[in-house]
Amino acid sequence: MSGLTAHIRTAEGWPVAEAVLTVTDMRGRQIARVVADATGAVATEPLPPGAHTAVCTAAGYQPVARTAQISTAGTGVLGEVVLAPVAGAVALPPPGPWTIDPVHSTVMATARHLGIASIKARFGQVSGRIEVAEVFERSSGLAEIAAASIDTGVSMRDNHLRSPEFLDVEGYPVITFTSNGLRRTGADTWVMPGELVLHGQRRPVDLDVTYGGFGADPWGGVRAAFHAETVLHRNDFAIDYNAVVRAGVAAIGTTVKIDLDIEVVQGEQLPAM
Known part of the structure; x- marks a missing residue:
């Protein structure tokens, strides 16, 4: 059974493969760290119930932090997390x-x-x-x-x-x-x-x-x-x-x-x- 799940994407809707989801408890202790697959999906193991801090990071993008509410079953859903390029990033060439x-x-x-x-x-x-x-x-x-x-x-x-x-x-x-x-x-x-x-x-x-x-x-x-x-x-x-x-x-x-x-x-x- 999965714990906290999310889909990490760009503003254009493209998946951010190899993005990292890190979860810490309210004392700042890391309780999970997972890497997104080719579709941008991430899923941790079941987590302790309660409110935790989830941070999504990827090279070249600004990090996004959210509060994750974990149920008594150890599960939670962040949904879609949109990452924006870091300031100063150069526009990519057209396809x-x-x-x-x-x-x-x-x-x-x-x-x-x-x-x-x-x-x-x-x-x-x-x-x-x-x-x-x-x-x-x-x-x-x-x-x-x-x-x-x-x-x-x-x-x-x-x-x-x-x-x-x-x-x-x-x-x-x-x-x-x-x-x-x-x-x-x-x-x-x-x-x-x-x-x-x-x-x-x-x-x-x-x-x-x-x-x-x-x-x-x-x-x-x-x-x-x-x-x-x-x-x-x-x-x-x-x-x-x-x-x-x-x-x-x-x-x-x-x-x-x-x-x-x-x-x-x-x-x-x-x-x-």
Whole structure:
């Protein structure tokens, strides 16, 4: 038997999955804590009868507190609880397809060198799309990066990095990332779990995403901006350390930080500029 129940939603009526319902008694002691399911529904175990304080919270939303009356059977109903975005939250992009603009998007990889400096590589060719869903957290994305477009500023090193000893761009010409959802972590931040395919290896990867907003551009289109970052481990993608040494970046760290600054244009394709 359930105790206190509620449905947690946005003002537009969409469920807030992973919202948290916390119940405390009048002495301030926590007596229940449950997480909403994909429909925004929450239900505690039976609770002590009487008046308690129920607080609904979710990342990126203002908390809502209510008094919960629990019956002698240990049950109670809060009904629908509406959460509003925190002040300063940026308006989300309209639903539908959005296409990555490669001219205004960059992918940077940074590795530590000798523990005191950094080596940076830019991938100059990135493409893909984002399908923004009515519920933003259900949006999906695809990014494709041309492995051969790596550029560290040293042509000899770049050629070695493209060789079979390292990225093997002929055998694995495209680096791909795909995702089918996001988890909100703040007013304008999300985690985007997905799958990265690099050097023939498939690994789960979480991107920390910051949304910059959307607006009209000078070419008659509508654009949205995102920054995303993650940390990769070379060993996860079968990158041979000896190949790294021969490529002229000896004493490189085992982790590589990835930063993506992505602009997307509303629609199935890019407009002519």
